[in-house]
C-alpha cells in the first residue's frame with residue numbers, strides 16, 4: 552500500500568477515523584515538538600496497535616526529511632536535507648559568541664525571485680516546502696543536535712511567497728507546540744507587499760528584514776526581477792505601516808558590491824529613503840553584508856574594508872548601519888550562497 556504523506560491535518564483526520572480520544576493528538580504534538588523521538592516506533596506512550604497503524608499509513612518517520620550531510624565551519628554548520636520526493640534543501644546552524652544558537656531555514660526548493668547575486672535564485676523555483684518540511688528542519692536539529700534559541704527564515708526561497716508560512720509561524724510560536732517567542736523569530740523578504748501587510752496583521756512581533764540591497768527602483772529591477780512587481784515606494788509604504796503600528800525596528804539588508812551599490816549616487820538614494828521616513832526614521836536600521844562569491848558570478852567578493860568605508864559614509868548621513876558578521880562563508884553557507892548543489896553521489900535520492 553502506498554504511504555500517505557504525513558501532515559498535521561492528515562494525522563488529525565486519521566485519529567478521528569480511528570475514533571481515538573482527543574488527547575492522542577496532544578500526545579503526538581508533545582512527541583513531535585518537545586521530545587527527541589524521530590520515529591512513530593519510539594513513541595511508547597502510545598498503545599502498540601496504534602503505533603503499528605500509524606506506521607502502516609504514514610511510514611515510520613515523524614519528520615518528512617532525511618539528513619544527507621553536515622558541513623562544519625568555524626561558527627556555522629550547514630545541513631543538507633533530502634525531502635521525500637528527492638528534492639534537497641539546506642539549513643544553516645549558527646552559534647553566537649553569547650551562546651545563542653540559531654537556525655536559518657529554507658522555505659522553498661529554489662526560488663522564483665531569481666536575484667542575480669544569489670545562488671538559490673539561479674536554480675529557479677521547483678516548489679514550495681510544506682508546513683512539515685519547514686518545521687522539520689528546526690525539529691531535526693533541536694531533536695538531534697541542540698535546542699534552538701532563535702529561528703531565522705532567511706534560507707533558500709522567498710518566505711512570503713510560500714502560502715504556508717503563516718501556519719508555520721503559528722506552529723513555531725504556539726504554546727503547546729514549539730513555544731518560541733515571536734520576538735525570537737526573524738523573517739526576511741525581498742519586498743512582497745501583500746505578505747508584509749499580512750505579517751503585520753498576524754505577527755507584529757516577528758522581526759522583519761527587508762532585503763533592500765539596491766536603493767533605487769532602476770537598479771533593483773536590474774538585479775532583482777521581483778522589483779518590477781513590488782516597487783520601492785509601495786514596499787516602504789507597507790514597512791512604514793508596520794513600523795508605526797509596532798514601534799519596532801525594521802532591518803534593511805544591504806549586500807555591498809563594490810562599484811555597484813556603494814557609489815555616491817547610491818549613498819544619496821539611501822539618504823533620500825531615510826529622509827522620506829520622517830518621524831519613523833529611527834526605526835530603520837541598515838545591516839551591511841559583504842558580497843560573497845557564488846559560482847559564475849562576475850562580481851568580485853567585497854573586501855571588509857570596502858564595507859567599513861561605506862558604513863562610515865552612511866554614518867556621516869546619520870544612517871545607522873551595522874556590519875553583519877558573515878558566518879559560514881568557508882562552507883558556502885553565507886547569505887546568498889545556499890544552493891543545495893552537490894556532487895553526483897549526493898544528488899537526488901529516492
Ligand code: SF4
Nearest residue numbers: 662664666669672708
Ligand atoms: S536572495 Fe532570496 S529572494 Fe532573491 S533569489 Fe535568493 S533566496 Fe530568492
